[in-house]
Amino acid sequence: MGHLERIDLLVQRHPKLLTFASTNIGWITAWMNPERPCRGDRFGSGQGKYPWKVVTSQEMSPLLESDQQDPMGAPPVVLALLVHQPGTWFSETLASIAGQDYPRIQTVAFITSVSPTEEISRQIRGALPDAVIRIVEGNPGFGPVMNEVQRIVEGVGGFFCFAHDDVALRSDTITKLIEETFRSNAGVVGPKLVQWDDPSVLQHVGLGADRIGEIDSLIEFGEKDQEQHDAVRDVFFLPSACIVVRADLFYELGGFASDIPFFGEDLEFCWRAHLSGARVLVVPAAVVRHRERFDERNPDMARSALAARHRVRTVATLSGRLQVPGVMVQLFISSLIETVVGIFTGGLRRSIATLRASVAVLLDARYIERRRSEVRPYRRIAAREIHRLQVRGSARFTSFLRHRRAVAQQHLKADRKRGFRLGGGARIASVVSLAVGLVILIGSRGIIGNGVTSVGEFLPLRSSSGSPGHLLTNYLTNWTSVGFGRVGAQPTADVFLALGGVMLFGKFALLQTLCVIGAIVIGCLGMASVGGVFHNSRARLVGAVVYAAVPLPYVSVAYGRLGALLCYAALPWMLRFFAMSSGAQSANNRSQLFARAILLAGVTTAFVPSFALLVAFVGVLWLVGDVLAGTPRMQALWSGLFALSVTIGATVVQVPWLNGMVAGDAWNWFTGSTTHSGNQLGVQNLARLDYGSLRFGMFILALYIPVVAGLVIANSKNFVWAVRATTLVVGAGALAVLADRGTLRVSTPEPAVLLVVVACGLALASAACAKAITEDLRQATFSWRQPLGWVVAIAVVVSFVPTLINSANGRWHQPSVSLAQLLVQLPTNPPEGDYNTVFVGDPRVLQLPSTAINQDISYAVADDGELTIRDRWPGAKSPMTASLHLTMEAIIRQMTPRAGRLLAPLAVRYIVVPLIDGGISSYERPLPAPNGLVDALSAQLDFRRVYSASDLVIFENSAWLPTLSVLDDETAVISSQGGDNILLSSLLRASSSLRFGADFDRVSLGRVNGGTVHLAVPFSENIRLKVGNAEVIPRVAFGGTTAFDLPVGGDAVLAYSTPVVHYVLVLVQVGMWFVLVAIAIDARRLRRRWRGGSQRVNVNLREQGS
DSSP: OOHHHHHHHHHHHOTTSOOOOHHHHHHHHHHHOTTSOOGGGGGOSSOSSSOOOOOOGGGHHHHHHOTTOGGGGSOOEEEEEEEOSOOTTHHHHHHHHHTOOOSOEEEEEEEETTSOHHHHHHHHHHHOTTOEEEEESSOOOHHHHHTTHHHHOOOSSSEEEEEOTTEEEOTTHHHHHHHHHHHHTOSEEEEEEEESSOTTBEEESOBEEOTTOOEEOSSOTTOBOSSTTOSOEEOSBOOTTEEEEEHHHHHHHTSSOTTOOSSSHHHHHHHHHHHHTOOEEEEEEEEEEEOOOHHHHOTTSOHHHHHHHHHHHHHHHHSOTTTHHHHHHHHHHHHHHHHHHHHHHSOHHHHHHHHHHHHHGGGGHHHHHHHHHHHGGGOOSOHHHHHHHSOSSOHHHHHHHHHHHHHHHHHHHHHHHHOOOOOOHHHHHHHHHHHHHHHHHHHTHHHHHHOOOOOTTOOOOOTTTOSHHHHHHHHHTTEEOSTTOEESOOOTHHHHHHHHHHHTTTOHHHHHHHHHHHHHHHHHHHHHHHHGGGOOHHHHHHHHHHHHHSSHHHHHHHHTOHHHHHHHHHHHHHHHHHHHHTTOOSHHHHHHHHHHHHHHHHHHHHHOTHHHHHHHHHHHHHHHHHHHHTOOHHHHHHHHHHHHHHHHHHHHTTTTHHHHHHHTTHHHHHHTOSOOSOOOOOHHHHHTTSTTOSTTGGGGGGGHHHHHHHHHHOOHHHHHHHHHHHHHHHHHHHHHHHHHHTOSSSOOOOHHHHHHHHHHHHHHHHHHHHHIIIIIIHHSOOSTHHHHHHHHHHHHHHHTHHHHHHGGGSSTTOOSSOHHHHGGGSOSSOTTOOOEEEEEEOTTTOSSOOEESSSSOEEEEEESSSOOGGGGSOOOOOHHHHHHHHHHHHHHTTOOSOHHHHHGGGTEEEEEEEOOOSSSSOSSSOOOOOTTHHHHHHTOTTEEEEEEOSSEEEEEETTOOOSEEEEOHHHHHHHHHOOHHHHHTOOOOEEEEOOOOSSOSEEEEEEEOSEEEEEOSOOOTTEEEEETTEEEOOEEETTTEEEEEESSOEEEEEEEOOOHHHHHHHHHHHHHHHHHHHHHTTHHHHHHHHTTOOOOOOOOEEETTO
């Protein structure tokens, strides 16, 4: 029997399969030809890995010869179904498949291994006894799994029907689709999709797309099905929920894109089908109900980012070569516009994801080129013809309008069911976020316009020695200029300051402003990120708003607490890592998580060493909270180990700076303080998180209501977060109170740093309450919990009042005058020579890391000139610091009137008693000077009071020696003898002074006459003085400084010889940071993308029961 006779017989037996144009006859003849090559042959005839087969076109000939086997005259259909953790609706899905009136359907069910496979298999067998079941390892995605039909189905005759597990097909759906395929000579057909719960409401009747891949649904949201869209028509693509594809076309196209597991596989496949010349039709006569609730079933999947990336790659891959540049520019510009619009409409996350994807496509250049070459063999339709099938203009704009109508109608419907409701969650989040951002912007307008006042730790970089190149050069030199100076590496923060300076072209003032204001914003974004664990937009919003409402960051700006501000920015992100650590499944994910956490903690620790201790402390509180909440023991223990590992990692990456610090006083290096006398702020001022300085600060105490309420109204997993928040508040608050009272006999981080933990706890407790109120209490019967929820809501709103009011100041009450500005009275680069300055007074007023003499008085030392940010790093112990400490004790106790002579070898010229710092101590609320301090300094015979006012007292030591000088003969002899008694009885003199910079690796001193050259820095054999071609060996002077005895004069060069081990440690440190960055960003993945790797998803199958 010939092919035409076969067609005639088929039409006689199935009148519904109408005859059509002669162009279609060729295709029918082709798939009915028994001699046609079969792509399935390469997988064997049922003897391979998957020993089964579906009836193919080669088996149709004998079936068509028998009139008794009429049902077998229809072309075979293989229905592939991906099943992933289905719900109760799944029985309807199976029943609809079993009830199809099409005679030749073979079902292949792929069950993900994360689902209850045995139970689902029994359910499938009960409804479809002949179904073939395969278990898929993990959940590799719809497209990659559906491609497996190419491996397990022999032959290319017939059709594939791909379906989700949440669809219900009308009994004639497959028949209608196959009929229209013959009638219209289509390659891909799809049904009309309607709502699962209300079939009278349309969901999709095909989909459109514009040049940049933006989707147009072609119908209005919630549009009623009144047969207004029932005409068969060509569409650009069809949803993959239910789609029928000619088998030979599916083989030719290679199936779905193997590197698109979700979100976009249907657009990419149908676009390629168009390129091959196949028609893509929607058949409204075929009806399918669809639940379409992917986000509910997979809440952790980053839908926006994945969808944007796949869409951008599809556009770049399948657009015509000449159209690609214009299309990508259009995509980038439209993403920028939508980002701005998204701020007000709630689509910010989606627009940012598209913007990132359009930029990141540069990394995919090689992949795109390789993928285009793969598509080229079946690219039969010109690009201009494809564009005619696409939506004209911008589908983004029309879908935006349709989306706004959709949101309005959706919430209107919800209002009718639930009563009063505030409105769309996305819109509320956007509006509230915008309002909070405006408050921060308004409150910071003065800082943005005029810069940051040098109050507290907000010290500037010197323009002469703070260039990026100078910072990096000094970092490579194993010499630190903090205090008197010492042998040891510069702080790691210098490297980050240099990098920031490079990015801003050396504008360090701008860098400082961005860091101060940016820290507040980054902290709020971090808390919003932590709030994502609640899977509730309102809970996330409340957490971020409360974190922005606490006055701690604004008080830190006012008082210059840089450490607290940086911890405020970094700690929420660290909490996010804590939350993710227990959920990381693969080793690769855990490695990335560790690397990112260590990078965050390492960068923060470089500026605030106490942050490393803070991470460990928070880890302990987190562990306690998990234990109290009853979480699994291993999960709780893992969080503690994670925190400990991050603390160790953040500390180790500070090498070589760590090497010198730990060799001195490790604990004080971490805490940043040597005093444990307490600040005496009081419990109430600590609880207000504002040091008692803000108006209406009492309102902040309302935030402690959610801490208690969360333990009462939170349920299940939400309760765990409520307990964690409580332990953070109680644990950190208790430690802050004990440290403030001086009860602890060890130094601790400053109270503001500890209060950051309390702020995080308050925000998380509020977020937990918000989730309970919006989900649990809304559905529960009325009880005392509902009024408690309203109290919590009022408390959250009230808490923002102090911040809102104080934002009117414009500078968060930063002072206009600071201690650093008052010190302009001290000479800079005087002709008499360089010098050092000792600051002594209340430790709360001192801007530098200080050493305690007693509970009320501390001191710090810095070199001459203005104070800079590099002076705030903790110094190291040396014989010079020990001598200074003994001398300051002698002054306070009035043990000698000649302390100035003891300070002379240390090059101490000025003793400054700060009374006003503009932060803690202001003109309006000054702190009193420590009792008896000024009198004790005035009693010194060598000290002369050169300035005295209500804000500052300055004494000059008339017996001082310059930092670098040539000693007279008598003083040179004394320098070799040392001893306090000799110093007290002798007046030291210098015959001349020499210019010296605190940072040196090679300093030219010019012509120096013979004699003893004295350098007031701790002795080191690595310091060399070369006169002419002769190198002079240094010796110890005055018991701890450095001196060079020159037999003859000449041109002198002072240099520091950096040991090789320091360079090795720097290389080790660079290597560690490089490895962490490579792991954190998954450099191998980026390299694969750059080299054109497709990141194909591997699918591993096994038979059910094996």
